[in-house]
Amino acid sequence: MAPGGIKRISTLFRSKSHSKDPSSSKKSKHLQALPDEPEPPTPTTPTTATSTVNATSRRRGGRGGTRDTYEDLLGPVSPPARSSPTQFLEEFDQPITDRVVVVTGASRGIGLEFVRQLSQDPRTLIIAVIRNPETASKLVQLTSTQVVAVHADVTDEASLKAAASDVARISKGKVDLLINCAAINTDAKRPLAEWDAEGLNAHLATNVTGAVSTINAFLPLLRKGKEKRVINLTSGMSSLAYNDPHLGLDISPSFAAYTISKCCLNLATRKYAVEQGKEGFCFVALSAGWVRTDMGGPDAPLSPQEAVAQLIKVIDGLKLEDNGKFLHIDGEEIEF
Structure with a gap:
């Protein structure tokens, strides 16, 4: 993908209400995803990205028209050709929303479950940021409302800035809540003495620099949001107190690169809390606990559904005085 390029997942929606009563159709602006195997859209023969946008626009009609179905634009689109997706986004008739939430790492695990549960509120717009659209079939098949998938790699600043620019058009220029779930965790059993620079730097690039780059890209939109909340998903195992050699804990597996x-x-979260707190922001490092995901493994005690339900409860209960805290999934503060 060219730097700054973007790809959106093609998803079909239909309005919840199919009533022929004009007054009822005006009131029902919320959209609901079709079932897992939707009927294909009306056949078209576009030859370029521009013709795809125009064909889709004609099929949708004007703002006052009926919209039984519409489809998103497929990419990728490089920066020189951004006029086509810009045209599309300006025509995107997003339902009225009170809250805009951006979730990274949204194609699987905890990120996907955040999208699933948060989208149950019809007045919440979810921007699901994913790195690999080809492996995001579960996200496409969500039968929830208000979900828009955006392609961006957290290790590519240009793609994040392009995504934030497009999100600004979809969300009317604001984001209320950013949840950074994107992370990698490889070779959990390998002790730190056996790690090389390439492997360690890969974890830092995604789990630290990637989160910082994501926050910086969306910070202008967060400033315009009501909540101004940023949640960095972390791990209780990253606590310096937990890794105290005098405690005599047998920490196995090591999770060396991941926990470092x-x-x-965690420190980046605190830096933001200090620097942005005066603007009313609330930055929190939030531990999800041990969850049965690809990363957590099959022996974890919590399902993604259970974990995310608890995490959302903590997030919804945050106050300004929680800015800069390191919290466990149960809301208890963790020692840094």
Whole structure:
């Protein structure tokens, strides 16, 4: 993908109400995703990205027209050709929303479950940021409302800035809540003495620099939001107190590269809390606990559904005085 390029997942929606009563159709602006295997859209033969946008626009009609179905634009689109997606986004008739939430790492695990549960509120717009659209089939198949998938790599600043620019058009220029879930965790059993610079730097690039780059890209939109909340998903194992050699804990597996990167993310969270707190922001490092995901493994005690339900409860209960805290999934504060 060219730097700054963007790809959106093609998803079909239909309005919840199919009533022929004009007054009822005007009131029902919320959209609901079609079932997992939707009927294909009306066949078209576009030859370029521009013709795809125009064909889709004609099929949707004007703002006052009926919209039984519409489809998103497929990419990728490089910066020189950004006029086509810009045209599309300006025509995107997003339902009225009170809250805009951006979730990174949204194609699987905890990120996907955040999208699933938060989208149950019809007045919440979810921007699901994903790195690999080709492996995001579960996200496409969500039968929830208000979900828009955006392609961006957290290790590519240009793609993040392009995504934030497009999100600004979709969300009317604001984001209320950013949840950074994107992370990698490889070779959990390898002790730190056996790690090389390439492997360690890969974890830092995604888990630390990637989160910082994401925050910086969306910070202008967060400033215009009501909540001004940023949640960095971390791990209780990244606590310096937990890794105290005098405690005699047998920490196995090591999770060396992962926990080091999350410890750095915790400090980055505090730096933002200090620097942005005067603007009414609330930055929190939030531990999800041990969850049965690809990363957590099959032996974890919590399902993604259970974990995210608890995490959302903590997020919704945050106050300004929580800015800069390191919290566990149960809301208890963790020692840095």
